[in-house]
Amino acid sequence: MTTRPLVLKAAKLPGEIASALSASLDVLELPEDDGEIAALLQTCGSRVRGLAVRKRQIRAELLDRLPALEIVASYSAGLENVDTEHCRQRGITVTNTSHILAEEVANLTVMHCLAVTRQLVRAHDFVRSEAWTRGQFPLTHSLSGMEVGIIGLGHIGKAIARRLEVMGARVSYYGPRKKPVELPYFDSPEALAEATQMLVASCPLSDATRGLVSREVIAALGSEGYLVNISRGPIVDETALIEALRAERLAGAALDVFENEPHVPEALRMHPSVILTPHIGSGTEETRRQMGLSMVTSLKTALGA
Incomplete structure (x- = not known):
């Protein structure tokens, strides 16, 4: 039996997007607790090929514990939470949904x-x-x-x-x-x-x-x-x-x-004289759905799923 690519989910995703992600990929949730993260990565970190992110901080220390990582796919447009330079040095693809x-x-x-x-x-x-x-x-x-x-x-x-x-x-x-x-x-x-x-x-x-x-x-x-x-x-x-x-x-x-x-x-x-909105630039149901599906497509394409 063919083993499906393993993806680490470091993001809270809408139900439909989480379902689409797990439909053709094996998905594990990245815990919040450092001890739980260490235990998870010790068990399966070497098999993780993809990382789905949203706002979670993704730094070099985590990336270096994922030797098989091929892609970091962000649900968002901004990538300030991802160490993109370290990804570049490692040859890891980084995608976002700004388009x-x-x-x-x-x-x-x-x-x-x-x-x-x-x-x-x-x-x-x-x-x-x-x-x-x-x-x-x-x-x-x-x-x-x-x-x-x-x-x-x-x-x-x-x-x-x-x-x-x-x-x-x-x-x-x-x-x-x-x-x-x-x-x-x-x-x-x-x-x-x-x-x-x-x-x-x-x-x-x-x-x-x-x-x-x-x-x-x-x-x-x-x-x-x-x-x-x-x-x-x-x-x-x-x-x-x-x-x-x-x-x-x-x-x-x-x-x-x-x-x-x-x-x-x-x-x-x-x-x-100030107009204020609560960070809702992409905040429509239709756009957020397309952002999530785009992230899933990026992972599936990069990992051949």
């Missing part, structure tokens, strides 16, 4: 861009409180014609750019290298911020991007500028952002991610 969730995250991003420039939450409260009966809502700003800079032009950044251009925004970008696209490129976040009225952070979190939207970048964006972050919280200097908002050195911010989520500073939660 699956890009369109949905881009949809939410456009909603954030509109919500913060048109002050949709304030307008909602204006009607609900009956303030409309006492006067008109103030004029806001148009996204059409606005100079918008995107930090990170990967799957998600490109999907955002397409939508913004359709809406009439003038899009430019920054990244570690120029891409073969017909968009203006800036060689630093500061230069991009100086040239635009809105910055959208859509780059992955890494040592190179942690704090990339710094105090200097926020200052360059200026008092009429907007910041939108749908990538990872630590990419933005949250302290500098709060200070700029308090001093009215920034017009507003729209944030789906935070430095220490789910804990969000009161200064952001209560600021009238």
Whole structure:
């Protein structure tokens, strides 16, 4: 009888996805307890060929106890929880689902861009409180014609750019290298911020991007500028952002991610020019299902299952 590839599941997965994973692969759950992990790996670590992950930290110490490992497949887009450099050195394939969730995250991003420039939450409260009966809502700003800079032009950044251009925004970008696209490129976040009225952070979190939207970048964006972050919280200097908002050195911010989520500073939660959502960029049933199935397909393809 042919032995099915063995996969270690280091992720909490929806029932349908867990079932799809075990339909053609042998699956073992990675325990939380260090002692239980050691016992499991001593018994079968040498046979593990695949690793299914979501938010769990996957470091070199664990990877080195899996000598037959061929692939780490992430349910998520971000890979900051995986030691990708160690995987590269070992020749281990690493996959994520950024190509699956890009369109949905881009949809939410456009909603954030509109919500913060048109002050949709304030307008909602204006009607609900009956303030409309006492006067008109103030004029806001148009996204059409606005100079918008995107930090990170990967799957998600490109999907955002397409939508913004359709809406009439003038899009430019920054990244570690120029891409073969017909968009203006800036060689630093500061230069991009100086040239635009809105910055959208859509780059992955890494040592190179942690704090990339710094105090200097926020200052360059200026008092009429907007910041939108749908990538990872630590990419933005949250302290500098709060200070700029308090001093009215920034017009507003729209944030789906935070430095220490789910804990969000009161200064952001209560600021009238800040739009907040609870890290829901890919948070639809349809997208999450496709993300899970994509992860399963990556494992099955790599392991010949």
